[in-house]
Amino acid sequence: xxxxxxxxxxxxxxxxxSIPRPDRHRLPNGLTVAAVRRPRLPExxxxxxxxxxxxxxxxxxxxxxxxxxxxxxxxxxxxxSREMATMLDGLGVHLGVTVGYDSMMLxxxxxxxxxxxxxxxxxxxxLAPDFLPDEVDRCRDERxxxxxxxxxxxxxxxxxxxxxxxxxxxxxGRLTRGREGSVERLDRADLVEFHARRFSPxxxxxxxxxDLPDDFNDLVTACFGGWRGVEVDHRPxxxxxxxxxxxxVLVDRPGxxxxxxxxxxxxxxxxxxxxxAARVTNAILGGLFNSRxxxxxREDKGWTYGARSALSLRRARGPWSLRxxxxxxxxxxxxxxxxxxxxxxxxxxxSDGEMLTAAGALTRSLPLRFETNSQVAGTIAEQVIxxxxxxxxxxxxxxxxxxxxxxxRDIAARMLDPEGLAVLVVGDADVVLPDLENLGxxxxxxxx
Amino acid sequence: MTTPTRxxxxxxxxxxxxxxxxxxxxxxxxxxVVAVHVMYHVGSKNERPGGxxxxxxxxxxxxxxxxxxxEAEHFRLIQEAGGTLNGSTWFDRTNYFETVPSHQLDxxxxxxxxxxxxxxxxxxxxxxxxxxxxxxxxxxQSYENRPYGLATETVLHHAFPAGxxxxxxxxxxxxxxxxxxxxxxxxxxxxxxxxxxxVLVLCGDFExxxxxxxxxxxxxxISWGDVPVxxxxxxxxxxxxxxxxxxxxxxxxxxxxxxxxxxxxxxxxETSALIASVxxxxxxxxxxxxxxYEQRIAADVHAYVxxxxxxxxxxxxxTARPGVDAESLRKGLDETISRFADHPAGDDEVSGARxxxxxxxxxxxxxxxxxxxxxxxxxxxxxxxxxxxxxxxRYGAVEPADLRALATxxxxxxxxxxxxxxxxxxxxxxxxxxxxxx
Numbered sequence: 001x002x003x004x005x006x007x008x009x010x011x012x013x014x015x016x017x018s019i020p021r022p023d024r025h026r027l028p029n030g031l032t033v034a035a036v037r038r039p040r041l042p043e044x045x046x047x048x049x050x051x052x053x054x055x056x057x058x059x060x061x062x063x064x065x066x067x068x069x070x071x072x073x074x075x076x077x078x079x080x081s082r083e084m085a086t087m088l089d090g091l092g093v094h095l096g097v098t099v100g101y102d103s104m105m106l107x108x109x110x111x112x113x114x115x116x117x118x119x120x121x122x123x124x125x126x127l128a129p130d131f132l133p134d135e136v137d138r139c140r141d142e143r144x145x146x147x148x149x150x151x152x153x154x155x156x157x158x159x160x161x162x163x164x165x166x167x168x169x170x171x172x173g174r175l176t177r178g179r180e181g182s183v184e185r186l187d188r189a190d191l192v193e194f195h196a197r198r199f200s201p202x203x204x205x206x207x208x209x210x211d212l213p214d215d216f217n218d219l220v221t222a223c224f225g226g227w228r229g230v231e232v233d234h235r236p237x238x239x240x241x242x243x244x245x246x247x248x249v250l251v252d253r254p255g256x257x258x259x260x261x262x263x264x265x266x267x268x269x270x271x272x273x274x275x276x277a278a279r280v281t282n283a284i285l286g287g288l289f290n291s292r293x294x295x296x297x298r299e300d301k302g303w304t305y306g307a308r309s310a311l312s313l314r315r316a317r318g319p320w321s322l323r324x325x326x327x328x329x330x331x332x333x334x335x336x337x338x339x340x341x342x343x344x345x346x347x348x349x350x351s352d353g354e355m356l357t358a359a360g361a362l363t364r365s366l367p368l369r370f371e372t373n374s375q376v377a378g379t380i381a382e383q384v385i386x387x388x389x390x391x392x393x394x395x396x397x398x399x400x401x402x403x404x405x406x407x408x409r410d411i412a413a414r415m416l417d418p419e420g421l422a423v424l425v426v427g428d429a430d431v432v433l434p435d436l437e438n439l440g441x442x443x444x445x446x447x448x
Numbered sequence: 449m450t451t452p453t454r455x456x457x458x459x460x461x462x463x464x465x466x467x468x469x470x471x472x473x474x475x476x477x478x479x480x481v482v483a484v485h486v487m488y489h490v491g492s493k494n495e496r497p498g499g500x501x502x503x504x505x506x507x508x509x510x511x512x513x514x515x516x517x518x519e520a521e522h523f524r525l526i527q528e529a530g531g532t533l534n535g536s537t538w539f540d541r542t543n544y545f546e547t548v549p550s551h552q553l554d555x556x557x558x559x560x561x562x563x564x565x566x567x568x569x570x571x572x573x574x575x576x577x578x579x580x581x582x583x584x585x586x587x588x589q590s591y592e593n594r595p596y597g598l599a600t601e602t603v604l605h606h607a608f609p610a611g612x613x614x615x616x617x618x619x620x621x622x623x624x625x626x627x628x629x630x631x632x633x634x635x636x637x638x639x640x641x642x643x644x645x646x647v648l649v650l651c652g653d654f655e656x657x658x659x660x661x662x663x664x665x666x667x668x669x670i671s672w673g674d675v676p677v678x679x680x681x682x683x684x685x686x687x688x689x690x691x692x693x694x695x696x697x698x699x700x701x702x703x704x705x706x707x708x709x710x711x712x713x714x715x716x717x718e719t720s721a722l723i724a725s726v727x728x729x730x731x732x733x734x735x736x737x738x739x740x741y742e743q744r745i746a747a748d749v750h751a752y753v754x755x756x757x758x759x760x761x762x763x764x765x766x767t768a769r770p771g772v773d774a775e776s777l778r779k780g781l782d783e784t785i786s787r788f789a790d791h792p793a794g795d796d797e798v799s800g801a802r803x804x805x806x807x808x809x810x811x812x813x814x815x816x817x818x819x820x821x822x823x824x825x826x827x828x829x830x831x832x833x834x835x836x837x838x839x840x841x842r843y844g845a846v847e848p849a850d851l852r853a854l855a856t857x858x859x860x861x862x863x864x865x866x867x868x869x870x871x872x873x874x875x876x877x878x879x880x881x882x883x884x885x886x
Contacts, residue, residue, distance in 0.1 A: 003665055003666070003669075005515075005516045005558070005562060005566070006516050007516075008525055008555055008558060009554035009555055009557075009558050010554075011529070011551050011552050011554070011555065012551045012554075013551060014480070014549060014551045015480035015549075015550055015551060015653060016480070017480055040478055040814075041456060041810050041813065041814060042453045042454050042456065042810070043807065043810040043811075043814070073731075081731075081741070082732065082737065082741065085730065085731035085732035085736075085737075086732040086796075088730065088731070088732070089729070089730035089731065089732040089733065089800045089804065090732070090796055090799065090800040090803075091450075091800070091803065092800055092802070092803020092804040092806070092807050093807070094804075094807065109807060109811065110807065111453050111803060111806060111807050111810070112451075112453070113450055113451040113452055113453040113454075114450050114803065116450070117450060138741075138744070141744075141769075142747060142769075145700075145747050145769055145770055146747065148699060148770065149595075149698075149699060149700060149747070149767075151699065152595040152697060152698050152699055153594070153595060154593060154594075255697070256593060257588045257592050257593045258585070258588045258589055258593045288523075288527050289520075289523040289524075289527060290520055290523050290524040290527065295520065298582055299519075299520055299578065299582075300578070301581075302577070302578045302579070302580070302581025302582050302585070303581070303585065304582070304585050304589075305582060305583075305585045305586040305588075305589045305590070325585070325588075325589045325593070326585070327584075327585055327588060356528060357524055357527065357528040360527070360528035360529060360530060361527045361528060361530065363530070364528075364529055364530025364549060365530035365531070365532075365549075366530070367479060367480045367481045367530070367549045367550075368481055368530065368531070368532060368547055368549070370479070371479045371481055371814075371815055371816070372814040372815050373814060374811070374814065
């Protein structure tokens with residue numbers, strides 16, 4: 001029988017996916033250990049997860065959590081920065097400290113042969129940082145350099161200004177690295193205090209995935225058992241301010257060959273009952289290659305290398321925004337098209353085909369989400385940060401499958417009102433201003 | 449306690465279809481996913497003068513459908529099935545790849561086979577014009593409108609003589625992208641996209657004989673085509689030393705240095721990678737300690753090698769701190785790099801670099817997609833997919849004496865190209881952007 005190439009082949013039955021569940025163990029000091037043994041390769045990922053993100057920083061202290069993260073590996077337990085670096089590099093270990101709005105994560109990847117000493121280094125960095133004055137000064141200078149250097153990057157400028165437009169003085173109103181004015185004023189005492197108040201075994205979880213030895217819990221106890229921390233009294237913000245829509249804002253970047261466009265509003269928080277509907281809506285609007293924004297601006301018009309939208313789910317309501325970098329000459333037209341795509345989502349129902357593609361991409365991709373040890377560690381860390389139950393992912397397809405076409409239109413109508421959305425353009429004002437003014441009043445913004 | 453790392457082996461089989469297509473199958477049933485990776489042995493180095501950027505533009509067109517696959521359907525079908533996909537073009541090769549839940553293997557094979565065998569009937573002027581615009585916007589977004597974005601292509605332009613295959617960047621120059629026409633598309637496809645010039649790698653959840661039957665079913669009837677003739681030998685770089693200053697919309701200077709180094713095919717490739725790692729592979733590395741911590745003249749410094757087929761490139765890139773000029777930064781780099789001769793890398797430095805390299809290999813091999821890519825690169829660029837299994841041990845076997853011997857040859861100021869990217873006002877004479885040579 002010859003092969004019929006005219007239609008896609010039928011898929012066979014799916015192989016069952018076993019979603020890894022961590023073994024949980026609690027040390028007497030309160031530290032939770034969540035471990036998944038997957039000895040496929042001689043390596044392991046560790047992540048110490050702390051609710052010590054950039055969520056409490058008012059404008060005057062913005063960037064504090066992020067600076068703590070930068071200084072942590074630069075000297076601890078009496079060892080200098082250089083000694084720590086020599087130890088880590090000699091072990092071949094990668095240690096990265098990342099800061100989000102809701103968490104700080106010390107992430108370590110190692111060959112399993114070096115797991116035991118690597119665990120010791122991780123404990124030292126997290127528990128006993130010395131915040132050496134010279135290192136604090138150097139790190140702050142470097143951070144300030146980086147903040148200033150980011151003004152050269154149009155996409156970075158757009159991200160920072162957009163945060164401000166949507167959230168004002170709320171912690172989400174700036175990038176986690178902070179701004180020049182606040183970082184300049186941070187000193188060693190701020191860092192020491194942040195560490196003392198926010199790092200505690202009672203709120204921390206050590207996630208581990210990979211080729212772990214049988215006595216892994218004993219090793220953790222040896223390294224982390226002596227950790228004593230205070231009761232953490234920090235309460236993350238669960239509300240966001242009601243900031244008036246700024247309309248269209250233009251940040252001038254003379255000579256820009258492209259304009260960075262951001263259009264967005266405040267979306268929803270992680271765990272909102274509307275989260276499944278919003279995820280489907282976002283996938284149809286701009287979350288996938290075949291989404292409306294990209295098919296219009298890239299595949300039809302050729303105006304951009306890519307247009308997309310992103311739904312940022314945080315503890316409090318995160319942004320929901322559209323983005324594209326388009327060639328300068330079509331800036332006004334691109335903004336108009338993007339707003340029209342938003343309007344179309346609100347006015348008419350998505351097609352059955354769009355619903356299928358969105359749901360398929362969101363739910364059938366689970367096997368890919370749990371493939372590698374670093375992915376599994378990351379997914380468990382996310383569960384820890386947002387308090388998601390262990391069956392969150394096994395029940396996820398059912399929640400997405402329950403989203404109707406009506407609920408997609410309804411949530412777009414409710415949350416993506418073009419009148420209330422902020423429109424930001426970072427580009428060459430001489431060229432783009434007249435076109436933008438045809439769309440509405442334009443305010444000129446500054447580079448933060 | 450530190451223990452020796454156990455050896456790793458990914459057993460695989462190599463087959464060849466009657467039409468010349470090489471197939472590599474690496475079964476791994478630990479997750480219900482499979483990676484399909486097709487690599488064609490053609491890249492920007494095979495472009496004609498005046499036709500730069502074409503291999504990459506062509507890669508875009510291969511996502512625009514084929515005889516049985518509608519426009520934009522390739523992305524939709526794979527994403528709807530829960531998979532991920534992409535393609536990329538570089539100097540030596542072009543690759544197309546997807547990772548899908550394993551029961552969707554046929555879908556990925558059908559899509560890849562259709563564009564290998566039935567691409568030409570679907571191509572239109574409208575598709576070419578649209579993707580030309582997309583690619584020009586890619587060039588704007590990723591290179592022209594990004595600080596330091598033109599540095600790398602400026603290095604290449606000055607490092608290699610006119611007409612050299614590695615002289616121009618994969619993205620190509622704007623005026624050349626404008627020139628591409630449908631006849632070029634047809635000729636390029638016929639020249640380079642035959643089964644005999646490709647490798648198909650499957651990695652993941654399948655049984656070898658069953659997968660091979662499926663491969664035969666979808667790819668078996670694609671016709672032969674002539675395997676392209678390649679130039680016998682690619683000349684090395686100019687061999688001289690060049691220092692170029694490039695103005696850009698940046699607030700602080702950045703220095704790019706590129707040294708002639710062993711190619712990916714060389715027995716010394718891993719050694720060159722470890723030299724880069726000792727120079728700037730971590731915060732304890734020589735350049736990082738000296739320039740970032742001690743002298744505090746650099747904000748960051750990186751060193752890396754590119755795995756290329758016919759030439760080798762070892763890059764050192766450092767960003768100045770505010771107030772530090774490009775010349776001081778370059779001199780600082782040179783001082784530390786030149787010390788490699790008198791103070792060769794010691795046991796501790798090399799052992800750490802070996803571990804970092806092996807750890808990074810495991811990060812790549814961890815996913816079926818990463819492993820399929822590694823097998824494809826080894827098969828196409830080295831002609832030996834076995835390299836993937838050997839590489840872990842090869843990095844482990846590099847000794848300090850190897851670094852010493854190679855560093856003496858590679859880290860020579862007479863055999864490198866330097867581009868200093870500087871803010872507009874501090875520049876004396878600005879460098880015109882590289883253009884195409886006849």
